[in-house]
Amino acid sequence: MKKITAMLAFVLAFSSSLFASYNDIWEQSTLNQVIDRGVLRVGLDAGYMPFEMTNKQGKIVGFDVDIARQMAKAMGVELEIVNTAWDGIIPALVTDKFDIIMSGMTLTSERNLQINFANPYIVVGQSVLLRKGLKDKVKSYKDLNDPKYTVVSRLGTTGDIATKRMLSKAKQRMYETEADGAIEVANNKVDAFIYDLPFNAVYASQHPDQLIHLDTPFTYEPLAWGVRKGDPDFVNWLNNFLTQIQGDGTYDKIYGKWFESSEWQKTLK
Template sequence: MQKFTRRMLFTATAVGITIMAGLGSAAVAAERTLASIKSDGAIKIGVEGVFAPFSYRENGVIVGYDVDLAELMFKDLGVKPDFVDTQWSGIVPALLAGKFDIIMSSLSYTKERMAKVNFSIPYADSSLAMLVRAEDDGKIKSFDDMSGKPIAIKAGTPEEASMPKFNAQVEKAKGKGFGEVKVFDSEPMSILALNQGTVDGVISNMTNLGLVIKNAPGKYALVQKVAGSSLAGIGIRKDDEELRKYIDEQLLAASKSGKLAELQKKWFGVAFDMPAEIPVLE
């Protein structure tokens, strides 16, 4: 089961409406083959340039995980990635209109998007995770291990609304749910509570918590996928099947060589535990 993030929930409906309203009579972009991309010497990549650490501006230049990965993927093709900073709510229609060749910036799998575009295999993971103190690494491996223990969550998030369900699951498995669910106004306040020992776990998405680990090496550990998966792939037009196959091959090769994990550790502080296939959405 896929876990929907706030970013997905906020944009999925708007993207679907925009596509239906804006593309009824619009021309569909011509097929982009590897030969045509190679002839151009560049591949255009749609990104949201304010979404660190995937793609964001530093001294006026777009940097991030997407940038490093794109340079790795298209090195064998001999082309330069050209990043097109695009408003997120319009990024799928812009792809279909031919403004760029692919979408990166953590495009999560949704039924609405998959009906319009093809996806690569996963390249990033923003699933729900739990931050624990380093000394609890290996001791706390799931929500079940939080039975009787206090846990922190940020106010106003979808995860807060799901906590009664998670608590019921722990209670069913262990006979007792969470010791207490403490709700904080911000993630830094939740992490402060973890440092002070008033909670034993902090719930958030994996990319956020990975950055916490990156910025404080040796202090924390991460329990991944505590409540399903929220994976992201690279979006490609449905006609560009050759390009999709090339990207999948490059991602599999980078995963096998360990280079993908290296980039994830560089930008997120952790390596993602991801499947090598596109998820099936229920």
């Protein structure tokens, strides 16, 4: 009888331990926190065409926003956009200001030391916005690697890294926003802007008389959603969600709206 009682006590203690562990996992999982809260908080830095921008009504729109909307729908929760300055977006995620970064962020080894990433949802690369006067002189990013040229990008981005690494001989300046750097080229104050191809393609189409777009990307840039470390449950769900929307046509529909049409440009400020 004593053996049976001891065995029952052991089973009950083990079951309690398992239940406690399960509760801990549930509470630690961002996905479960989102479901319990009823709101998915998405961190982004509005200003990166066509991923996240502000329209004439002051609403943040774009490719990432539409994907986030589908993500929240799949979770059965509301969507909350948290507009965050780029230089603080990773610290804000780590300190739980929002649940996920969906802001055209390139997956890099350095960033991966701080946060985890889901599978890449799109691949882009750095390209060159060139002032019109250099049309016959510069045919490739390599031609800009010369002290006579001033090349700019956005501070803290992979464009910043590529400029410093691959155009080390050129004069360099870094700006706080994409628009600040690109407008300097359009106004003939600097020679070239190095940044992600999608942004440069849109900006060049808006300033055809001032800019030339060298649209062959010269870096490999997989963009991915960033989440806090230690949360495989959330990463697993995100990867499966991406597979689903890529397979059922949802992704292609959203991609076509923002990358294969220019109608959305009429809605911007």
